[in-house]
Amino acid sequence: MPVIETSQTIDARGLSCPMPIVKTAQAVRTLASGAAVELLATDPGSTKDVAAWCRVTGHELLEQSVEGTVFRFVIRRK
């Protein structure tokens, strides 16, 4: 599997909806086009929310995985 370099990690573990998405929106805005960011969240809603947010905003969800109770996403700015 190719390794995607992420410039920063958004640690939204323990935060409830909609904070993982709010923090993601804030962070992605600071990225250069094509740069990626890692998001860690424990909110179960984030699995669908992150995908929906990417679909609407046009950013790319490169990876999505779960380890224990932590959901991990890698998002690339369009």
Add this chain to the structure above:
Amino acid sequence: MDESLNLVLFSGTDDKLQAAAVLAAGAAALGKPVNIFLQYWALDAFRAARIGLDHGLAAEAGPAGRAAVDALAGAGQAPWSATLRMAKELGGVEIQACSLSMDLLKLDAGDLDPLVDGVEGVTAFYLNAGDGQIVFI
């Protein structure tokens, strides 16, 4: 998705304000313009001197609801005012006080928390809402 979301906040209890703040922040994260119009008891909750206080819960919450809300807050859920502040930082979120409710509560603009951008009447609210959805909470 660039149609606006327009929230009319009437209730001033913390649970309803939190639910409204979540809707506003989610819409702001998607890039939707959000207009929030504060009426009656919701406006009362935005007094600068009281915004951080306990505003109670809707009647249907009951003791079990109170415990559940307290547990979420204990686990680190941001209060609704903080959620709204973050939503405003994302941009596109405008919060206006209803001028009739300002009269009702005998408030001046200076009595309100800085989250509130101004005072307007219902016609200005409708004008800003355009064809977007209007949700009453």
